[in-house]
Amino acid sequence: NPVDYKLPRALFGPIFGLDVSGTVTKTGNDVASLKIGDKVFGRASSGSLAEYTISNEKELVLIPEDGWSFGDCAALPTAYLTGIQALRTGGIVPQSTVGIAAESQPGRSETKKSVVVIGASGGCGLAVVHLAKAMKVDRIIGICSGKNADYVKEAGATDVIDYTDEEKLTSFWSLEAGAIDCVVDCATSSGAGENYTKQSMGVLKPKTGQLVALNGPASTWIRKAIGKQRKQKSLIITEANSDDLRSIISLLESTSTRPTVTCLPFTDEGVEEGFKMLKSRRVKGKVIFDVLGEPK
Template sequence: MKAILSEKYGTPDTLKLSEIAIPTPQPDQVLVKIHASSINFGNLVLLTGKPLPARFVFGLMKPKYPIPGGDMAGTVEAIGEKVTRFQVGDEVYGDLSSSGWSAFAEYVAVDEKSLAIKPRNLSFTEAAAVPMAGITALQAIRDKGMVRAGQEVLIHGASGGVGTFAVQIAKAFGAEVTAVVSTRNVDIVKSLGADHVIDYQKEDFGNYEHTYDVIIGVNGSQSISTYKRKLKENGKFIHVGGAENQMYQTMMLGSWLSKIGKKKFITFLQRANQQDLMVMKELIEEGQVKPVIDRTYFLSEIHEAFRYFEKGHSQGKVIITI
Protein backbone atom coordinates (compact mmCIF):
# COMPACT_ATOMS: atom_id res chain seq x y z
CA MET A 1 0.00 0.00 0.00
CA LYS A 2 0.98 3.65 -0.34
CA ALA A 3 1.74 5.56 2.85
CA ILE A 4 3.37 8.80 3.94
CA LEU A 5 6.43 8.18 6.11
CA SER A 6 7.94 10.71 8.51
CA GLU A 7 11.43 9.60 9.55
CA LYS A 8 12.80 12.85 10.97
CA TYR A 9 11.50 16.19 12.23
CA GLY A 10 11.56 19.05 9.78
CA THR A 11 9.66 20.68 6.93
CA PRO A 12 7.00 19.11 4.69
CA ASP A 13 9.82 18.08 2.34
CA THR A 14 10.91 15.42 4.85
CA LEU A 15 7.68 13.45 4.23
CA LYS A 16 8.07 10.49 1.86
CA LEU A 17 5.43 8.72 -0.23
CA SER A 18 6.41 5.05 0.12
CA GLU A 19 5.18 1.50 -0.55
CA ILE A 20 4.80 -0.66 2.56
CA ALA A 21 2.92 -3.82 3.49
CA ILE A 22 -0.80 -3.72 4.28
CA PRO A 23 -1.13 -4.26 8.06
CA THR A 24 -2.77 -7.40 9.45
CA PRO A 25 -5.39 -6.68 12.11
CA GLN A 26 -4.93 -8.14 15.58
CA PRO A 27 -7.87 -9.96 17.24
CA ASP A 28 -9.30 -6.70 18.62
CA GLN A 29 -8.53 -4.59 15.56
CA VAL A 30 -10.33 -3.48 12.44
CA LEU A 31 -8.64 -3.19 9.03
CA VAL A 32 -9.94 -0.06 7.30
CA LYS A 33 -9.44 1.01 3.71
CA ILE A 34 -8.97 4.75 4.15
CA HIS A 35 -10.69 7.06 1.68
CA ALA A 36 -9.78 10.41 3.24
CA SER A 37 -7.87 12.02 6.09
CA SER A 38 -7.23 15.62 7.17
CA ILE A 39 -4.53 17.83 8.65
CA ASN A 40 -4.71 19.12 12.22
CA PHE A 41 -2.34 21.01 14.48
CA GLY A 42 -1.22 17.69 15.98
CA ASN A 43 0.02 16.62 12.55
CA LEU A 44 2.10 19.78 12.36
CA VAL A 45 3.65 18.94 15.75
CA LEU A 46 4.45 15.42 14.50
CA LEU A 47 6.08 16.94 11.43
CA THR A 48 8.17 19.66 13.06
CA GLY A 49 8.72 18.40 16.60
CA LYS A 50 7.61 21.81 17.90
CA PRO A 51 6.85 23.02 20.49
CA LEU A 52 9.78 21.13 21.99
CA PRO A 53 7.91 19.78 25.08
CA ALA A 54 5.75 17.76 22.68
CA ARG A 55 8.76 15.58 21.87
CA PHE A 56 8.35 13.87 25.24
CA VAL A 57 5.14 12.43 23.76
CA PHE A 58 5.95 12.17 20.06
CA GLY A 59 9.64 11.17 20.24
CA LEU A 60 12.72 13.04 21.45
CA MET A 61 15.03 12.70 18.45
CA LYS A 62 12.71 11.50 15.69
CA PRO A 63 8.97 10.91 15.27
CA LYS A 64 7.69 8.02 17.37
CA TYR A 65 4.87 7.43 14.88
CA PRO A 66 6.28 6.85 11.36
CA ILE A 67 2.97 7.35 9.53
CA PRO A 68 1.34 10.62 10.60
CA GLY A 69 -2.33 11.41 10.19
CA GLY A 70 -5.01 11.22 12.88
CA ASP A 71 -8.38 11.77 11.22
CA MET A 72 -9.73 9.15 8.86
CA ALA A 73 -12.88 7.97 7.10
CA GLY A 74 -13.11 4.72 5.22
CA THR A 75 -14.59 1.25 4.78
CA VAL A 76 -14.06 -1.80 7.00
CA GLU A 77 -12.15 -4.44 4.98
CA ALA A 78 -11.57 -7.06 7.69
CA ILE A 79 -12.11 -7.57 11.42
CA GLY A 80 -10.26 -9.44 14.15
CA GLU A 81 -11.96 -12.36 15.91
CA LYS A 82 -12.68 -10.31 19.06
CA VAL A 83 -14.25 -7.33 17.24
CA THR A 84 -17.95 -6.95 18.07
CA ARG A 85 -18.91 -3.41 17.00
CA PHE A 86 -18.23 -3.52 13.26
CA GLN A 87 -18.72 -5.69 10.19
CA VAL A 88 -16.96 -5.83 6.84
CA GLY A 89 -18.40 -3.11 4.62
CA ASP A 90 -19.25 -0.65 7.41
CA GLU A 91 -18.47 2.98 6.62
CA VAL A 92 -16.56 4.38 9.57
CA TYR A 93 -14.66 7.42 10.75
CA GLY A 94 -12.32 8.00 13.63
CA ASP A 95 -9.47 9.73 15.44
CA LEU A 96 -6.31 7.61 15.56
CA SER A 97 -4.27 9.99 17.73
CA SER A 98 -4.48 7.67 20.74
CA SER A 99 -3.94 4.46 18.76
CA GLY A 100 -0.77 4.95 16.73
CA TRP A 101 -1.86 7.61 14.23
CA SER A 102 -1.13 6.17 10.72
CA ALA A 103 -4.04 7.75 8.79
CA PHE A 104 -1.92 9.04 5.88
CA ALA A 105 -2.04 5.63 4.21
CA GLU A 106 -4.32 3.46 2.09
CA TYR A 107 -5.04 1.04 4.95
CA VAL A 108 -4.82 1.03 8.73
CA ALA A 109 -5.31 -1.67 11.38
CA VAL A 110 -6.74 -0.02 14.46
CA ASP A 111 -8.51 -0.81 17.73
CA GLU A 112 -12.27 -0.78 17.24
CA LYS A 113 -12.59 1.70 20.13
CA SER A 114 -11.06 4.39 17.89
CA LEU A 115 -13.89 4.19 15.34
CA ALA A 116 -17.58 4.91 14.93
CA ILE A 117 -20.07 4.58 12.09
CA LYS A 118 -19.69 7.74 10.02
CA PRO A 119 -22.59 10.22 9.65
CA ARG A 120 -24.82 8.90 6.89
CA ASN A 121 -25.31 12.35 5.35
CA LEU A 122 -21.58 12.98 4.84
CA SER A 123 -19.22 11.77 2.14
CA PHE A 124 -15.93 10.18 3.19
CA THR A 125 -14.18 13.45 2.37
CA GLU A 126 -16.54 15.42 4.61
CA ALA A 127 -16.44 12.83 7.42
CA ALA A 128 -12.63 12.94 7.53
CA ALA A 129 -12.87 16.61 8.50
CA VAL A 130 -14.75 15.88 11.70
CA PRO A 131 -12.98 13.72 14.32
CA MET A 132 -10.11 15.70 15.87
CA ALA A 133 -11.37 19.23 15.21
CA GLY A 134 -15.01 18.44 15.95
CA ILE A 135 -14.28 16.59 19.18
CA THR A 136 -11.83 19.29 20.28
CA ALA A 137 -14.62 21.85 19.92
CA LEU A 138 -17.18 19.56 21.60
CA GLN A 139 -15.01 18.77 24.61
CA ALA A 140 -13.90 22.39 25.03
CA ILE A 141 -17.48 23.72 24.96
CA ARG A 142 -19.32 20.92 26.76
CA ASP A 143 -16.75 19.53 29.22
CA LYS A 144 -14.43 22.46 29.98
CA GLY A 145 -16.66 25.46 29.28
CA MET A 146 -19.84 23.72 30.49
CA VAL A 147 -21.77 25.95 28.09
CA ARG A 148 -25.50 26.21 28.77
CA ALA A 149 -28.41 27.71 26.87
CA GLY A 150 -28.53 31.49 27.16
CA GLN A 151 -24.84 31.95 27.92
CA GLU A 152 -22.64 34.26 25.88
CA VAL A 153 -19.68 32.58 24.21
CA LEU A 154 -16.83 34.25 22.33
CA ILE A 155 -14.73 32.16 19.94
CA HIS A 156 -11.40 33.76 19.06
CA GLY A 157 -10.21 32.24 15.78
CA ALA A 158 -13.61 30.99 14.64
CA SER A 159 -12.87 30.31 10.98
CA GLY A 160 -10.40 27.41 11.17
CA GLY A 161 -10.99 23.71 11.65
CA VAL A 162 -11.82 23.80 15.37
CA GLY A 163 -13.36 27.25 15.25
CA THR A 164 -15.99 26.45 12.61
CA PHE A 165 -17.13 23.46 14.66
CA ALA A 166 -17.06 25.49 17.88
CA VAL A 167 -19.43 28.13 16.49
CA GLN A 168 -21.95 25.50 15.47
CA ILE A 169 -21.70 23.37 18.61
CA ALA A 170 -22.06 26.39 20.90
CA LYS A 171 -25.18 27.38 18.93
CA ALA A 172 -26.50 23.81 19.21
CA PHE A 173 -26.10 24.12 22.99
CA GLY A 174 -28.23 27.28 22.93
CA ALA A 175 -25.49 29.88 23.43
CA GLU A 176 -25.28 33.38 21.95
CA VAL A 177 -22.07 33.26 19.92
CA THR A 178 -19.61 35.99 19.03
CA ALA A 179 -16.94 35.04 16.49
CA VAL A 180 -13.59 36.83 16.12
CA VAL A 181 -12.16 36.46 12.60
CA SER A 182 -10.38 38.37 9.83
CA THR A 183 -12.24 40.29 7.14
CA ARG A 184 -12.20 37.44 4.60
CA ASN A 185 -13.88 35.09 7.10
CA VAL A 186 -16.77 37.26 8.26
CA ASP A 187 -19.31 35.77 5.86
CA ILE A 188 -18.41 32.17 6.56
CA VAL A 189 -18.93 32.41 10.34
CA LYS A 190 -22.18 34.28 9.79
CA SER A 191 -23.33 31.41 7.57
CA LEU A 192 -22.55 28.99 10.42
CA GLY A 193 -24.86 30.84 12.79
CA ALA A 194 -22.64 33.28 14.68
CA ASP A 195 -24.86 35.94 16.29
CA HIS A 196 -22.13 38.59 16.30
CA VAL A 197 -18.88 38.89 14.38
CA ILE A 198 -15.82 40.97 15.28
CA ASP A 199 -13.40 41.61 12.42
CA TYR A 200 -10.07 41.85 14.20
CA GLN A 201 -8.51 43.62 11.22
CA LYS A 202 -10.90 46.53 11.75
CA GLU A 203 -11.57 46.51 15.48
CA ASP A 204 -10.06 45.12 18.67
CA PHE A 205 -12.46 42.98 20.70
CA GLY A 206 -10.40 43.90 23.77
CA ASN A 207 -11.75 47.43 23.51
CA TYR A 208 -15.36 46.28 23.78
CA GLU A 209 -17.05 46.72 27.14
CA HIS A 210 -19.02 43.52 26.63
CA THR A 211 -18.05 40.45 28.69
CA TYR A 212 -18.64 36.73 28.14
CA ASP A 213 -19.43 33.60 30.12
CA VAL A 214 -16.99 31.48 28.10
CA ILE A 215 -14.15 32.41 25.76
CA ILE A 216 -12.69 29.71 23.52
CA GLY A 217 -9.20 30.69 22.36
CA VAL A 218 -8.65 28.73 19.15
CA ASN A 219 -6.22 31.13 17.53
CA GLY A 220 -4.63 34.49 18.16
CA SER A 221 -2.08 35.94 20.54
CA GLN A 222 -4.09 37.98 23.00
CA SER A 223 -2.70 38.27 26.52
CA ILE A 224 -4.28 36.55 29.50
CA SER A 225 -4.99 39.98 30.99
CA THR A 226 -7.11 40.84 27.93
CA TYR A 227 -9.14 37.66 28.23
CA LYS A 228 -9.49 38.25 31.97
CA ARG A 229 -11.09 41.64 31.32
CA LYS A 230 -13.51 40.12 28.82
CA LEU A 231 -14.80 37.40 31.16
CA LYS A 232 -17.83 37.74 33.39
CA GLU A 233 -17.35 37.27 37.13
CA ASN A 234 -17.53 33.44 36.96
CA GLY A 235 -16.36 33.18 33.37
CA LYS A 236 -14.01 30.63 31.83
CA PHE A 237 -11.26 30.97 29.24
CA ILE A 238 -10.44 27.73 27.43
CA HIS A 239 -7.13 27.72 25.57
CA VAL A 240 -7.30 25.38 22.58
CA GLY A 241 -4.66 26.80 20.25
CA GLY A 242 -2.88 29.93 19.10
CA ALA A 243 0.50 31.46 19.76
CA GLU A 244 2.89 29.53 22.02
CA ASN A 245 3.26 32.47 24.41
CA GLN A 246 -0.51 32.42 24.93
CA MET A 247 -0.35 28.71 25.78
CA TYR A 248 2.43 29.22 28.34
CA GLN A 249 0.62 32.22 29.85
CA THR A 250 -2.50 30.11 30.32
CA MET A 251 -0.56 27.22 31.83
CA MET A 252 1.41 29.34 34.31
CA LEU A 253 -0.22 32.71 34.92
CA GLY A 254 -3.70 31.37 34.16
CA SER A 255 -3.32 28.60 36.72
CA TRP A 256 -2.43 31.16 39.40
CA LEU A 257 -5.30 33.48 38.42
CA SER A 258 -7.73 30.56 38.59
CA LYS A 259 -6.75 29.91 42.21
CA ILE A 260 -7.10 33.46 43.46
CA GLY A 261 -10.31 34.46 41.69
CA LYS A 262 -13.63 33.20 40.35
CA LYS A 263 -12.56 33.40 36.72
CA LYS A 264 -11.01 30.19 35.38
CA PHE A 265 -8.24 29.77 32.79
CA ILE A 266 -7.89 26.31 31.34
CA THR A 267 -5.36 24.79 28.95
CA PHE A 268 -7.05 22.00 27.07
CA LEU A 269 -6.00 19.11 24.82
CA GLN A 270 -8.68 16.93 23.27
CA ARG A 271 -8.81 13.19 23.91
CA ALA A 272 -9.96 10.69 21.30
CA ASN A 273 -13.32 9.31 22.40
CA GLN A 274 -15.61 6.86 20.63
CA GLN A 275 -18.70 8.11 22.45
CA ASP A 276 -17.98 11.66 21.33
CA LEU A 277 -17.67 10.46 17.73
CA MET A 278 -21.23 9.19 18.11
CA VAL A 279 -22.33 12.52 19.62
CA MET A 280 -20.85 14.34 16.63
CA LYS A 281 -22.62 11.88 14.31
CA GLU A 282 -25.96 12.77 15.91
CA LEU A 283 -25.35 16.53 15.71
CA ILE A 284 -24.39 16.22 12.04
CA GLU A 285 -27.29 13.96 11.08
CA GLU A 286 -29.69 16.32 12.86
CA GLY A 287 -28.37 19.18 10.72
CA GLN A 288 -26.98 21.18 13.65
CA VAL A 289 -23.34 20.83 12.62
CA LYS A 290 -21.58 20.50 9.27
CA PRO A 291 -17.89 20.34 8.37
CA VAL A 292 -16.34 23.24 6.48
CA ILE A 293 -13.72 22.21 3.93
CA ASP A 294 -11.24 24.68 2.50
CA ARG A 295 -9.06 22.60 0.18
CA THR A 296 -8.58 18.98 -0.83
CA TYR A 297 -5.27 17.40 -1.83
CA PHE A 298 -4.27 13.95 -3.06
CA LEU A 299 -1.94 11.85 -0.91
CA SER A 300 0.84 12.53 -3.42
CA GLU A 301 0.34 16.28 -2.79
CA ILE A 302 0.92 16.02 0.98
CA HIS A 303 3.83 18.49 0.83
CA GLU A 304 1.68 21.20 -0.75
CA ALA A 305 -1.13 20.46 1.72
CA PHE A 306 1.15 20.98 4.73
CA ARG A 307 2.67 24.14 3.27
CA TYR A 308 -0.80 25.60 2.89
CA PHE A 309 -1.89 24.48 6.36
CA GLU A 310 1.25 25.93 7.96
CA LYS A 311 0.23 29.42 6.82
CA GLY A 312 -2.65 29.28 9.30
CA HIS A 313 -5.26 30.89 7.07
CA SER A 314 -7.45 27.94 6.08
CA GLN A 315 -11.22 28.33 6.24
CA GLY A 316 -12.23 25.10 7.91
CA LYS A 317 -10.35 21.88 7.16
CA VAL A 318 -7.64 20.79 4.75
CA ILE A 319 -8.42 17.28 3.45
CA ILE A 320 -6.16 14.54 2.10
CA THR A 321 -7.91 12.10 -0.24
CA ILE A 322 -6.45 8.60 -0.25
Protein backbone atom coordinates (compact mmCIF):
# COMPACT_ATOMS: atom_id res chain seq x y z
CA ASN A 1 0.00 0.00 0.00
CA PRO A 2 1.26 3.56 -0.64
CA VAL A 3 0.86 4.24 3.08
CA ASP A 4 3.73 1.80 3.67
CA TYR A 5 6.25 4.29 2.29
CA LYS A 6 4.42 7.58 2.86
CA LEU A 7 4.07 7.50 6.65
CA PRO A 8 6.98 7.52 9.14
CA ARG A 9 8.18 4.05 10.15
CA ALA A 10 7.82 5.08 13.81
CA LEU A 11 4.06 4.69 13.39
CA PHE A 12 4.22 1.08 12.20
CA GLY A 13 7.56 -0.33 13.35
CA PRO A 14 10.64 -1.34 11.37
CA ILE A 15 8.95 -3.99 9.17
CA PHE A 16 6.98 -2.78 6.16
CA GLY A 17 3.55 -4.08 5.21
CA LEU A 18 0.07 -3.81 6.71
CA ASP A 19 -1.75 -6.62 4.92
CA VAL A 20 -1.15 -10.33 5.36
CA SER A 21 -2.45 -13.76 4.47
CA GLY A 22 -1.02 -17.01 5.72
CA THR A 23 -1.32 -19.92 8.13
CA VAL A 24 -1.63 -19.60 11.92
CA THR A 25 1.42 -21.16 13.60
CA LYS A 26 0.80 -20.08 17.19
CA THR A 27 -2.02 -18.50 19.21
CA GLY A 28 -2.22 -16.57 22.46
CA ASN A 29 -3.94 -18.00 25.52
CA ASP A 30 -7.08 -15.89 25.04
CA VAL A 31 -7.58 -16.51 21.31
CA ALA A 32 -10.94 -18.23 20.78
CA SER A 33 -11.90 -17.89 17.10
CA LEU A 34 -8.69 -19.14 15.46
CA LYS A 35 -6.46 -22.17 15.86
CA ILE A 36 -3.10 -23.42 14.64
CA GLY A 37 -3.33 -24.43 11.00
CA ASP A 38 -6.11 -22.00 10.07
CA LYS A 39 -5.61 -20.10 6.82
CA VAL A 40 -6.33 -16.43 7.51
CA PHE A 41 -5.99 -12.91 6.14
CA GLY A 42 -6.19 -9.42 7.60
CA ARG A 43 -3.98 -6.80 9.22
CA ALA A 44 -0.44 -7.54 10.38
CA SER A 45 0.34 -5.75 13.64
CA SER A 46 4.10 -6.21 13.41
CA GLY A 47 4.56 -5.77 9.65
CA SER A 48 3.84 -8.32 6.94
CA LEU A 49 7.03 -8.35 4.85
CA ALA A 50 8.46 -11.23 6.85
CA GLU A 51 8.14 -15.01 7.09
CA TYR A 52 6.36 -14.64 10.43
CA THR A 53 4.25 -11.80 11.77
CA ILE A 54 1.99 -11.04 14.73
CA SER A 55 -1.66 -10.10 14.29
CA ASN A 56 -4.64 -9.29 16.47
CA GLU A 57 -7.37 -11.95 16.45
CA LYS A 58 -10.00 -9.23 15.88
CA GLU A 59 -8.25 -8.11 12.68
CA LEU A 60 -8.11 -11.54 11.00
CA VAL A 61 -10.70 -13.79 9.35
CA LEU A 62 -10.60 -17.23 7.79
CA ILE A 63 -9.86 -17.51 4.09
CA PRO A 64 -12.91 -19.05 2.36
CA GLU A 65 -12.36 -22.71 1.54
CA ASP A 66 -13.22 -22.46 -2.16
CA GLY A 67 -11.94 -20.10 -4.80
CA TRP A 68 -9.73 -17.76 -2.77
CA SER A 69 -5.93 -17.94 -2.79
CA PHE A 70 -3.48 -16.48 -0.31
CA GLY A 71 -2.61 -13.96 -3.03
CA ASP A 72 -6.21 -12.87 -3.54
CA CYS A 73 -6.74 -12.35 0.17
CA ALA A 74 -3.43 -10.57 0.77
CA ALA A 75 -4.66 -7.85 -1.58
CA LEU A 76 -7.89 -7.19 0.30
CA PRO A 77 -7.45 -5.72 3.80
CA THR A 78 -6.31 -2.10 3.54
CA ALA A 79 -7.73 -1.28 0.09
CA TYR A 80 -11.10 -2.98 0.50
CA LEU A 81 -11.56 -1.96 4.14
CA THR A 82 -10.93 1.59 2.96
CA GLY A 83 -13.42 1.05 0.16
CA ILE A 84 -16.28 -0.26 2.27
CA GLN A 85 -15.70 2.35 4.99
CA ALA A 86 -15.56 5.14 2.40
CA LEU A 87 -18.89 4.02 0.95
CA ARG A 88 -20.33 3.86 4.45
CA THR A 89 -19.09 7.36 5.27
CA GLY A 90 -20.47 8.54 1.93
CA GLY A 91 -23.94 7.26 2.73
CA ILE A 92 -24.01 4.29 0.35
CA VAL A 93 -23.86 1.93 3.33
CA PRO A 94 -25.69 3.21 6.46
CA GLN A 95 -23.42 4.75 9.10
CA SER A 96 -24.89 2.61 11.87
CA THR A 97 -23.67 -0.66 10.39
CA VAL A 98 -20.40 -2.53 10.50
CA GLY A 99 -20.45 -5.32 7.98
CA ILE A 100 -23.06 -5.58 5.25
CA ALA A 101 -26.20 -3.52 5.75
CA ALA A 102 -29.51 -5.22 4.95
CA GLU A 103 -29.99 -3.17 1.81
CA SER A 104 -26.46 -4.00 0.66
CA GLN A 105 -27.05 -7.74 0.68
CA PRO A 106 -26.47 -9.49 -2.63
CA GLY A 107 -29.71 -9.85 -4.58
CA ARG A 108 -31.38 -6.67 -3.38
CA SER A 109 -32.86 -4.09 -5.73
CA GLU A 110 -30.56 -1.60 -7.43
CA THR A 111 -29.50 1.41 -5.37
CA LYS A 112 -30.51 4.62 -7.17
CA LYS A 113 -27.38 6.42 -6.07
CA SER A 114 -24.29 7.74 -7.76
CA VAL A 115 -20.63 7.40 -6.83
CA VAL A 116 -17.65 9.14 -8.43
CA VAL A 117 -14.30 7.44 -7.81
CA ILE A 118 -11.26 9.64 -8.43
CA GLY A 119 -8.20 7.48 -9.04
CA ALA A 120 -10.35 4.52 -10.00
CA SER A 121 -7.63 2.25 -11.38
CA GLY A 122 -5.44 2.19 -8.25
CA GLY A 123 -5.73 -0.21 -5.34
CA CYS A 124 -8.27 1.70 -3.26
CA GLY A 125 -10.09 3.17 -6.24
CA LEU A 126 -10.61 -0.22 -7.82
CA ALA A 127 -11.80 -1.59 -4.47
CA VAL A 128 -14.46 1.13 -4.30
CA VAL A 129 -15.59 0.31 -7.85
CA HIS A 130 -15.78 -3.42 -7.09
CA LEU A 131 -17.74 -2.90 -3.87
CA ALA A 132 -20.09 -0.31 -5.34
CA LYS A 133 -20.86 -2.75 -8.16
CA ALA A 134 -21.59 -5.50 -5.63
CA MET A 135 -23.89 -3.09 -3.77
CA LYS A 136 -25.68 -2.49 -7.10
CA VAL A 137 -25.09 1.23 -7.09
CA ASP A 138 -26.87 2.74 -10.10
CA ARG A 139 -24.08 5.03 -11.38
CA ILE A 140 -20.39 4.33 -10.78
CA ILE A 141 -18.21 6.93 -12.49
CA GLY A 142 -14.49 6.27 -12.53
CA ILE A 143 -11.93 8.99 -13.13
CA CYS A 144 -8.60 7.62 -14.36
CA SER A 145 -6.28 7.78 -17.36
CA GLY A 146 -7.74 6.89 -20.73
CA LYS A 147 -5.46 3.87 -21.09
CA ASN A 148 -7.15 2.31 -18.04
CA ALA A 149 -10.71 3.14 -19.08
CA ASP A 150 -11.64 -0.34 -20.34
CA TYR A 151 -10.05 -1.92 -17.28
CA VAL A 152 -12.12 0.23 -14.90
CA LYS A 153 -15.31 -0.41 -16.89
CA GLU A 154 -14.70 -4.14 -16.67
CA ALA A 155 -14.35 -3.71 -12.90
CA GLY A 156 -17.85 -2.24 -12.69
CA ALA A 157 -17.81 1.45 -13.61
CA THR A 158 -20.80 2.57 -15.67
CA ASP A 159 -18.86 5.57 -17.03
CA VAL A 160 -15.19 6.51 -17.15
CA ILE A 161 -13.72 10.02 -17.46
CA ASP A 162 -10.15 10.44 -18.70
CA TYR A 163 -8.49 12.92 -16.36
CA THR A 164 -5.82 13.66 -18.96
CA ASP A 165 -8.48 15.08 -21.30
CA GLU A 166 -8.96 18.49 -19.68
CA GLU A 167 -11.90 19.44 -21.90
CA LYS A 168 -13.87 16.29 -21.06
CA LEU A 169 -12.99 16.48 -17.39
CA THR A 170 -14.05 20.13 -17.14
CA SER A 171 -17.27 19.32 -18.98
CA PHE A 172 -17.96 16.46 -16.57
CA TRP A 173 -17.61 18.67 -13.49
CA SER A 174 -19.96 21.20 -15.08
CA LEU A 175 -22.62 18.77 -16.32
CA GLU A 176 -22.77 16.87 -13.01
CA ALA A 177 -23.00 19.95 -10.78
CA GLY A 178 -25.23 19.16 -7.79
CA ALA A 179 -26.06 15.65 -9.05
CA ILE A 180 -23.77 13.21 -7.23
CA ASP A 181 -24.43 11.38 -3.95
CA CYS A 182 -20.85 10.45 -3.09
CA VAL A 183 -17.35 11.24 -4.33
CA VAL A 184 -14.54 8.99 -3.12
CA ASP A 185 -11.28 10.85 -3.73
CA CYS A 186 -8.32 8.48 -3.89
CA ALA A 187 -6.06 10.92 -5.74
CA THR A 188 -5.76 14.26 -3.92
CA SER A 189 -2.31 14.70 -2.34
CA SER A 190 -1.08 11.41 -3.79
CA GLY A 191 2.28 12.83 -4.81
CA ALA A 192 2.01 15.26 -7.71
CA GLY A 193 0.18 18.17 -6.14
CA GLU A 194 -3.30 16.96 -7.09
CA ASN A 195 -6.29 18.51 -5.36
CA TYR A 196 -9.81 17.66 -6.48
CA THR A 197 -11.64 19.10 -3.48
CA LYS A 198 -13.20 22.12 -5.18
CA GLN A 199 -14.44 20.15 -8.18
CA SER A 200 -15.72 17.31 -6.00
CA MET A 201 -17.68 19.61 -3.72
CA GLY A 202 -19.25 21.22 -6.78
CA VAL A 203 -20.86 18.00 -8.04
CA LEU A 204 -22.33 16.92 -4.69
CA LYS A 205 -26.06 17.02 -4.14
CA PRO A 206 -26.90 20.01 -1.92
CA LYS A 207 -27.01 19.08 1.79
CA THR A 208 -26.94 15.30 1.26
CA GLY A 209 -23.93 14.65 -0.99
CA GLN A 210 -20.68 13.53 0.64
CA LEU A 211 -17.04 13.84 -0.35
CA VAL A 212 -14.88 11.15 1.22
CA ALA A 213 -11.13 11.76 0.92
CA LEU A 214 -8.33 9.32 1.63
CA ASN A 215 -5.72 12.06 1.88
CA GLY A 216 -5.43 15.82 1.73
CA PRO A 217 -3.28 18.84 2.49
CA ALA A 218 -2.09 19.59 6.02
CA SER A 219 -5.13 21.77 6.72
CA THR A 220 -7.44 18.82 6.09
CA TRP A 221 -5.53 16.63 8.53
CA ILE A 222 -5.60 19.39 11.15
CA ARG A 223 -9.38 19.66 10.79
CA LYS A 224 -9.62 15.89 11.19
CA ALA A 225 -7.44 15.94 14.31
CA ILE A 226 -9.47 18.64 16.06
CA GLY A 227 -12.85 17.29 14.99
CA LYS A 228 -13.72 20.25 12.77
CA GLN A 229 -14.17 18.66 9.36
CA ARG A 230 -16.09 20.58 6.72
CA LYS A 231 -19.76 19.89 6.19
CA GLN A 232 -20.24 17.28 3.47
CA LYS A 233 -16.54 16.38 3.48
CA SER A 234 -14.78 13.66 5.47
CA LEU A 235 -11.18 12.51 5.64
CA ILE A 236 -11.19 8.87 6.72
CA ILE A 237 -8.62 6.70 8.47
CA THR A 238 -9.20 3.02 7.80
CA GLU A 239 -9.98 0.79 10.76
CA ALA A 240 -9.26 -2.93 10.62
CA ASN A 241 -12.08 -5.18 11.81
CA SER A 242 -13.14 -8.72 11.04
CA ASP A 243 -16.82 -7.90 10.41
CA ASP A 244 -15.99 -5.66 7.47
CA LEU A 245 -13.52 -8.23 6.12
CA ARG A 246 -16.26 -10.86 6.09
CA SER A 247 -18.61 -8.40 4.40
CA ILE A 248 -16.01 -7.69 1.72
CA ILE A 249 -15.70 -11.39 0.92
CA SER A 250 -19.50 -11.76 0.72
CA LEU A 251 -19.87 -8.75 -1.54
CA LEU A 252 -17.11 -9.84 -3.90
CA GLU A 253 -18.49 -13.38 -3.97
CA SER A 254 -21.86 -12.02 -5.10
CA THR A 255 -20.28 -10.74 -8.32
CA SER A 256 -17.57 -13.41 -8.67
CA THR A 257 -14.97 -10.65 -8.34
CA ARG A 258 -11.34 -11.03 -7.30
CA PRO A 259 -8.81 -8.25 -6.74
CA THR A 260 -6.32 -7.45 -9.48
CA VAL A 261 -2.81 -8.25 -8.25
CA THR A 262 0.77 -8.00 -9.41
CA CYS A 263 2.67 -10.72 -7.53
CA LEU A 264 6.41 -10.25 -6.97
CA PRO A 265 8.96 -12.48 -5.21
CA PHE A 266 10.00 -11.73 -1.64
CA THR A 267 13.59 -10.87 -2.56
CA ASP A 268 15.57 -7.64 -2.31
CA GLU A 269 15.03 -7.07 -6.01
CA GLY A 270 11.34 -7.99 -5.84
CA VAL A 271 10.59 -5.67 -2.94
CA GLU A 272 12.55 -2.82 -4.52
CA GLU A 273 10.58 -3.29 -7.75
CA GLY A 274 7.28 -3.38 -5.87
CA PHE A 275 7.92 -0.11 -4.07
CA LYS A 276 9.17 1.45 -7.29
CA MET A 277 5.85 0.50 -8.88
CA LEU A 278 3.89 1.96 -5.96
CA LYS A 279 5.81 5.22 -6.07
CA SER A 280 5.17 5.52 -9.80
CA ARG A 281 1.43 5.79 -8.97
CA ARG A 282 0.69 3.79 -12.12
CA VAL A 283 -0.10 0.41 -10.61
CA LYS A 284 -3.37 -1.21 -11.62
CA GLY A 285 -4.84 -2.90 -8.54
CA LYS A 286 -2.52 -4.17 -5.81
CA VAL A 287 1.12 -5.22 -5.49
CA ILE A 288 1.70 -8.30 -3.33
CA PHE A 289 4.83 -10.23 -2.34
CA ASP A 290 5.03 -14.02 -2.36
CA VAL A 291 6.99 -14.82 0.80
CA LEU A 292 7.02 -18.62 0.86
CA GLY A 293 6.36 -19.72 -2.71
CA GLU A 294 3.58 -19.20 -5.24
CA PRO A 295 0.27 -18.37 -3.43
CA LYS A 296 -2.11 -21.35 -3.38
